[in-house]
Amino acid sequence: MNEENKFNAFKRIFEGENLPEEHKEQVMQQIDTLKFIMDVADIFTIKQVKANSQLCEALLNNEQEDHNSSEDVD
């Protein structure tokens, strides 16, 4: 026991109590699962919307270019 703890009873409350070994695995597993769910949700919400808008933009640009080139031929 270090000197500081000797004079402070609060420091010695539940001293030496530790979590069981398997606790870490359970926490890390849940974190992995939650991260996976968040990533999937991200793909189908934010990233999909972004991809859709980029696709629309590209299609519109293509159409515009086609229109411009056909006007040049005329």
Next chain:
Amino acid sequence: MTVIRKKTKKVSDKEIIRTILETGNTNLFGILYDRYANKVYRKCLSMVKNRDDAQDLSHDILVKTFLNISKFEGNSSFSTWVYAITYNQCIDFLRQKQKVRKVNYEESSEVMEKEEDNGVQEKKILEMEVERLQELLFEVSPEDRAILLMKYKEEMSVEDIQGVLSLSSSAVKMRLKRARDRLRKQYLKKYGAFKQHDEQF
């Protein structure tokens, strides 16, 4: 393995958090787990007493810490931030479980105790027998227990406690004084007088 442990010891919490946020690597949270999980567990145990409840709470707190890690702004240390989550989660748990009413203290107007008296009281409390203190802590309200643990176990500053409890500095001081008073009264009720400083008391 030992080499990795030695290396990670040198890396600061903030640096680990930054890397987790940049890379999304959840395994790095394992380092923070190793640093804080048992401390969180002991705090939960000090708050709820029951080992199973404390383990479940530690699990929820550590997962919550990960989920909110992007909200950590670095104004306080990571440990203070984690302890804030811990105490608030424990108080919520006890309120739900025991239907403990929220304690409403009158915050100001009351004359503050002299610093000198505070010091004497503090000394008596800190010198209590651990077993007695442990028992008494479960006889005061969770709010009193939390603020006493923050101040004397974690040695958190009034400013840090302010942040955890969202209170003003004077309110924190007032609550601390009242929590000490209640603990002292409980002690006298149960054991009659303080072992070492009976005369002064």
